Amino acid sequence: MLLRILLIVTILIGLGAIAVTHFVVRPHVQTIIDARNKNLQDFQNETRAHGKTKATLKNTETKLTQTEKTLDETKTQLTATTAKAVEQEKRANNLDQELGRTKQTLSGVQADLAAWTALGIPVNEVKNLIADFKKLRGVNEAIEEEKKILAANLKKAEDKIKALTGGEDDPDPLLPAGLNGRVLVVDPKFDFVVLDIGANKGVEPRGVLMISRNSKLVAKVRVATVQPDRSIANIMPGWKIAPVQEGDQVLVY
DSSP states (O other), X not given: OHHHHHXXXXXXXXXXXXXXXIIIIHHXXXXXXXXXXXXXXXXXXXXXXXXXXXXXXXXXXHHHHHHHHHHHHHHHHHHHHHHHHHHHHHHHHHHHHHHHHHHHHHHHHHHHHHHXXXXXXXXGGXXXXXXXXXXXXXXXXXXXXXXXXXXXXXXXXXXXXXXXXXXXXXXXXXXXXXXXXXXXXXETTTTXXXXXXXXXXXXXXXXXXXXXETTEEEEEEEEEEEOSSOEEEEEEEEEEOXXXXXXXXXXXX
16 A cells, blocks of 8 residues: 555656646756747848848959059059140140240241332342342452552552551550670671561661761661561661671661
């Protein structure tokens, strides 16, 4: 009998445990399962969202890189455009200056044309006029050359006359004070002497010198030609007091 009672008690305890498990533990386990499922679902949602975020970030980075590249290209194009604009502005300024010069030239041409029109010379006669002008210019140049030759010949003739006559009409050049020398050569036939003084001592053509001997005047001479250390002088007519001799002293007049 006792065994039956124990068996019944055991069965009742088991039934109670089953009941407790069914009504108490099972809801709690279900709650845990639901929480796990929710957490899993949230994790999966977060994972998908993270994947979308990474994709969006990568796409954004790609767009940013493309934007930076486009910006660099835009800057390059802007620099080139700015340089081109500066060049165009410079060219425009040069064209304005050239236009101003052209206008000035055109004004001058118009003035020349008006002056030419006022002359009343037909254009078809210009060629003949130019040819005639060239001929006249050639004749004029020939005349000028002939004048130069004639002037040179006249100068030579005047110099020769002055050398022969002494050039009394021209003032005598001033010779250095204290100038003195000696007679080296005497030509009594043509009345000229060679002196040992020249341009180095200040002797000048047509200069007048005295020739003396023993402190007495012998003659007066006029220099004809001058070399650095020599000179040739002609004895002046009317001033040959005595024959000139080699070694005679030469003094400033």
